[in-house]
Amino acid sequence: MTTQPIYLDYAATTPVDPRVAAKMIPYLTELFGNPASRSHAYGWVAEEAVELAREQVATLIGADPKEIVWTSGATESNNLAIKGAARFYAASRGKHLITPKTEHKSVLDTCRELEREGFTVTYLDVEPNGLIDLEKLAAAIRPDTVLVSTMYVNNEIGVIQDVAAIGALCREKGVIYHVDAAQAAGKVEIDLAKTPIDLLSLSAHKSYGPKGIGALYVRRKPRVRLEALIHGGGHERGLRSGTLPTHQIVGMGEAYAIARNSMAVENERIRWLRDRLWAGLSTMEEVYLNGDLDARVPHNLNVSFNYVEGESLLMGIKQLAVSSGSACTSASLEPSYVLRALGRNDELAHSSIRFSIGRFTTEAEVDTTIALVTDAVAKLRELSPLWEMVREGIDLESIQWAAH
Amino acid sequence: MAYSEKVIEHYENPRNVGAFGKDDEDVGTGMVGAPACGDVMRLQIKVSAEGVIEDAKFKTYGCGSAIASSSLVTEWVKGKTLSQALEIKNTEIAEELALPPVKIHCSILAEDAIKAAVADYRSKHGSTETETPICTPVAP
Numbered sequence: 001m002t003t004q005p006i007y008l009d010y011a012a013t014t015p016v017d018p019r020v021a022a023k024m025i026p027y028l029t030e031l032f033g034n035p036a037s038r039s040h041a042y043g044w045v046a047e048e049a050v051e052l053a054r055e056q057v058a059t060l061i062g063a064d065p066k067e068i069v070w071t072s073g074a075t076e077s078n079n080l081a082i083k084g085a086a087r088f089y090a091a092s093r094g095k096h097l098i099t100p101k102t103e104h105k106s107v108l109d110t111c112r113e114l115e116r117e118g119f120t121v122t123y124l125d126v127e128p129n130g131l132i133d134l135e136k137l138a139a140a141i142r143p144d145t146v147l148v149s150t151m152y153v154n155n156e157i158g159v160i161q162d163v164a165a166i167g168a169l170c171r172e173k174g175v176i177y178h179v180d181a182a183q184a185a186g187k188v189e190i191d192l193a194k195t196p197i198d199l200l201s202l203s204a205h206k207s208y209g210p211k212g213i214g215a216l217y218v219r220r221k222p223r224v225r226l227e228a229l230i231h232g233g234g235h236e237r238g239l240r241s242g243t244l245p246t247h248q249i250v251g252m253g254e255a256y257a258i259a260r261n262s263m264a265v266e267n268e269r270i271r272w273l274r275d276r277l278w279a280g281l282s283t284m285e286e287v288y289l290n291g292d293l294d295a296r297v298p299h300n301l302n303v304s305f306n307y308v309e310g311e312s313l314l315m316g317i318k319q320l321a322v323s324s325g326s327a328c329t330s331a332s333l334e335p336s337y338v339l340r341a342l343g344r345n346d347e348l349a350h351s352s353i354r355f356s357i358g359r360f361t362t363e364a365e366v367d368t369t370i371a372l373v374t375d376a377v378a379k380l381r382e383l384s385p386l387w388e389m390v391r392e393g394i395d396l397e398s399i400q401w402a403a404h
Numbered sequence: 405m406a407y408s409e410k411v412i413e414h415y416e417n418p419r420n421v422g423a424f425g426k427d428d429e430d431v432g433t434g435m436v437g438a439p440a441c442g443d444v445m446r447l448q449i450k451v452s453a454e455g456v457i458e459d460a461k462f463k464t465y466g467c468g469s470a471i472a473s474s475s476l477v478t479e480w481v482k483g484k485t486l487s488q489a490l491e492i493k494n495t496e497i498a499e500e501l502a503l504p505p506v507k508i509h510c511s512i513l514a515e516d517a518i519k520a521a522v523a524d525y526r527s528k529h530g531s532t533e534t535e536t537p538i539c540t541p542v543a544p
Contacts, residue, residue, distance in 0.1 A: 311442075346441075386444060396439060401441075
């Protein structure tokens, strides 16, 4: 292929903004000092850059710079927050955790690991729109519940949880509240001065920063304590040892500073593009939006094209870089667990595509996308025995399919 | 994932797409798979009085490898007797299309579709042979 595919997978990762890359480069070459070197100027310059970035990250989320701990990314932040708090408070508060079924694997798998260590985990159902029912969460909290962990914004369907209300509930019950905000930073207003969240995971590469760097917000008032996962030189107040990657940190800081300045305008432009995309795709029959449309970041559109299998659709739109909720590529043939948790049937879960729009998406790209997807869906429906049966008025539910 | 050239070629130019009347005397229909599993194949064969498959049609809901497997099978069964068609093995389909291990089930499904179509034709013609494959959906 001579031309690059159109990139509509910003929820997977984003390109580093050229302004961010420009800030990072000097810290790889001339300003290469170790920020922990206290005895010479190389170290001081690096430390200064790290602390400026810490301030930039803290500012975006309404936190104090002292509450920011650098990590390798949101996966590590989620591990540190959940394992760190669960292990620290196990003896004093209990060994029960709650998390929704639609969480990222880095949360679900961390919970599984804690189960192996003797913790109990409640995996909470979500509503068909992807949101948490506060009453059901309240009912799941027990006297020995130590931590609740939820996403701010879901990576597959883009829905925004009411973290303020969940946080208030956790505060009232004396439960630590961790939020995975990897998909939220730079997309929704986060103000931790007002929102009762105790721990919050951040990533740089979802917000036009580099891969391999993230942060964990750890509240100081009231203070939240963690057991470290990585031991060594005692960096980051003992919470995360390891030499700080100055250039990565500088990149994350700059990316978050840009996000803070451009978020309001950028969100409106992206919302306009997303609405244009949905208007174009929804003219087809049997097309369904997954997840709530209103409580949703403007960047995300997750759509099921009924009677068309997702992987074959991806094959028909090779000029587009998007992702499919269908995981037919794995031997298990399991469709997206997130869509399943919404109560979507298997056919719809198998036929879903996630379009995620970002800073560099253009109107022309959106229009091309609509045309390509419309053609591919029409072609595959011509090939689909299910579509033919539905056209003939046969109820697919009435057929006894033999699972294989 | 990367597809072989042959899979892509069949996906882009599927052979023998369509349908015969499923109640026609000379037609055998095999539908295998399930929507919940992400693939459903329908293979139809038109059989001459001499028991030779004269024509074949398919429609498939599924991944590119499933579409390619069923498209390939419509080419392969043509001109074969029913017994010869039943000798087509999933391993041959997988080899021809260079399917990776995670896609072997597509070739198995295509083999099942042949068996189901032949069994349907034979049942219309009073054959007592029962070669019902595992994945046949039962219409109400």
